Amino acid sequence: AQSVTQLGSHVSVSEGALVLLRCNYSSSVPPYLFWYVQYPNQGLQLLLKYTSAATLVKGINGFEAEFKKSETSFHLTKPSAHMSDAAEYFCALNDMRFGAGTRLTVKP
């Protein structure tokens, strides 16, 4: 069975601090992994995706994620949080299976 688990439904960081949002997956086939961001009452937009070309993937707005097969993880990071990063973030597996989401709060 394929599944995605996002650890932590809420993450709070201070402006300028490191952002780390965790995603673990389970897949019986080679996975394609995605991170999406959702602002309130809007649809989702793609931050980045892993397609097996490189394990470290860079996305928009300074985000990046590293695919670690041994840990079945695809955690999302950003070195320095900005107030505009406050949103909900979703990890997705193979195009149609989404995690429960992590709401990121950025404190001034």
Added chain:
Amino acid sequence: DGGITQSPKYLFRKEGQNVTLSCEQNLNHDAMYWYRQDPGQGLRLIYYSQIVNDFQKGDIAEGYSVSREKKESFPLTVTSAQKNPTAFYLCASSMFGSLIDEQFFGPGTRLTVL
């Protein structure tokens, strides 16, 4: 501009009524999807379609129906058989519907059952 439009943005329904949510895309994408979003549960797949006149059930298809008569349109009907339809509904499309394709999302429709 290319994109996905959903209408209406807000929809109110009385119990026992069927309602249809509209989704249109001008991206020339083959695949289209409907998701339901509830707080703390992420997105759950209702139906998807990879080609005109064909569609498949997702994880929570009961109480919903769809059609795909045109490439650009994928309307979702929430029937009276859906026991708890109040939710945020998102439509998406992708170029070919393969596992590697990113999805493009519409702005969503918030359905409230009164």
